[in-house]
Amino acid sequence: MSDVPIIRTERFKLRPLIYTDTKALYPTFADDVQCRYLSRPAFESEDALWEWLAEPGWNGRTWIAEDEQGEVAGRFVAVPGHEEGIEEIGYVTCADRQGEGVARECTAALVSHLVQTEGKRKVIAEVDLENVPSIRLLTGLGFTREALFREHETTHKGLCDLAVYGLLASDPLP
Structure with a gap:
């Protein structure tokens, strides 16, 4: 696993x-409702969750959002794309922190870090088309829908339409 800076x-x-x-x-990853947009079931x-989170062969990085009291509020990941x-x-x-703006604040910080500190030229996110809160988050951060893949992925909930959202380093950052 690559270095994960604070x-x-x-x-x-x-x-x-x-x-x-x-x-x-x-509690979040064991809940069927919370996991409906994951590619795997709860x-x-x-x-089993730890084995998945710490998968040695995974080429991504994980950040845990921790508040001032040391409580975990979420998980944020970055994975190398199809090209440099x-x-x-x-x-x-x-689940117990949803509605507090955790995803918006932490995703904005992660995107800014990837672009400004690591020099990435583009950040993307793949989203189940039914995941309206995630789409709202991405568009609110300035991401643009670049692609729609109909009936593209089969997950535990069946066949899913998938949208790809992107933000270029030259776009206004969140």
């Missing part, structure tokens, strides 16, 4: 994943 926002510290984060993330155990200079992001806000 990124600070007004309310959160985005830091590397550690084993004990599994306990805080599990997790059956904390051990492109990074794909993903995010999950813990």
Whole structure:
């Protein structure tokens, strides 16, 4: 796994994943409703979640959003894209923290870090077309829908339409 630098926002510290984060993330990742837009179903155990989070062969990076009290508020990821200079992001806000602006604040900070600090030329996100809150988040941060793939991916909920959103380094950053 690549180096995961600490990124600070007004309310959160985005830091590397550690084993004990599994306990805080599990209630969200074990909930069928919360996992409806993941490519896999909800997790059956904390051990299974940890194996997935810490998969040694995965080429992405994970940041955990931790508030000032040390509470875990979400998971944010960046994965190298199909060519140099492109990074794909993903995010999950813990169910008990949804509606607090965690995803917006932390995703904006991650995107800014990827572009301004790491020099990425483009950041993308793939989103299930039914995931309206995620689409609202991305468009609110200045992302543009670049592609729509109909009946593109089969997940635990069936065949899904997938949209790709992108933000160029030359676009206004969040």
